[in-house]
Amino acid sequence: DQQVKQNSPSLSVQEGRISILNCDYTNSMFDYFLWYKKYPAEGPTFLISISSIKDKNEDGRFTVFLNKSAKHLSLHIVPSQPGDSAVYFCAASVPSGGSNYKLTFGKGTLLTVNP
Amino acid sequence: SQTIHQWPATLVQPVGSPLSLECTVEGTSNPNLYWYRQAAGRGLQLLFYSIGIGQISSEVPQNLSASRPQDRQFILSSKKLLLSDSGFYLCAWSASSVRYFGPGTRLLVL
Numbered sequence: 001d002q003q004v005k006q007n008s009p010s011l012s013v014q015e016g017r018i019s020i021l022n023c024d025y026t027n028s029m030f031d032y033f034l035w036y037k038k039y040p041a042e043g044p045t046f047l048i049s050i051s052s053i054k055d056k057n058e059d060g061r062f063t064v065f066l067n068k069s070a071k072h073l074s075l076h077i078v079p080s081q082p083g084d085s086a087v088y089f090c091a092a093s094v095p096s097g098g099s100n101y102k103l104t105f106g107k108g109t110l111l112t113v114n115p
Numbered sequence: 116s117q118t119i120h121q122w123p124a125t126l127v128q129p130v131g132s133p134l135s136l137e138c139t140v141e142g143t144s145n146p147n148l149y150w151y152r153q154a155a156g157r158g159l160q161l162l163f164y165s166i167g168i169g170q171i172s173s174e175v176p177q178n179l180s181a182s183r184p185q186d187r188q189f190i191l192s193s194k195k196l197l198l199s200d201s202g203f204y205l206c207a208w209s210a211s212s213v214r215y216f217g218p219g220t221r222l223l224v225l
Contacts, residue, residue, distance in 0.1 A: 032212040043121075043205050043216030044159070089159065093212040100147055100166055101212045107158035 006106035023090030030092035117142035121217040134193040138206030
């Protein structure tokens with residue numbers, strides 16, 4: 001049972017336009033959501049996160065929106081740049097005791113930004 | 116600032132051979148440590164996590180094992196590799212919900 005789904009395996013956008021990456025989840029206990037960016041043969045890099053008590057978090061060109069009623073979050077990148085081309089993973093977190101958090105990842109979306 | 120190291124970066128091993136991948140973290144104390152695997156075309160699968168020295172939790176039963184001999188050292192091992200063990204292995208640390216990943220080790224079992 002896949003609790004975090006990224007239904008688009010790939011997305012292609014033109015440089016300067018907006019990229020919108022989507023993520024759906026099923027577990028209502030998730031209380032923190034994260035986006036990671038991954039280049040080939042490298043580890044994922046933390047990009048931006050949002051708590052379940054918020055509906056928007058912005059950091060420069062990156063904005064994450066959370067719609068709890070729809071169990072949906074999205075990452076907006078504007079304007080998109082060729083260097084943004086990478087695989088983007090959505091992740092959702094729930095406390096699992098002590099200092100540990102159970103983090104569930106989606107399968108990723110490959111974003112290609114064309115010059 | 117915190118830094119996480121993994122080595123080797125790439126490894127080619129024959130089936131049935133042993134495995135030892137090492138991960139160390141600098142700049143933080145008593146981190147939670149994790150081993151993940153990314154198989155080709157798939158997402159990130161949590162293999163093991165550790166909340167302290169000698170404390171290992173396994174998420175997926177398999178022929179791999181993990182150990183944490185020191186606070187900031189995490190080792191992934193196998194006595195006999197299988198073809199299906201090929202993949203990209205990632206170590207990560209956290210002190211909160213955010214997980215910070217190392218550069219990864221690409222393992223090819225032939």
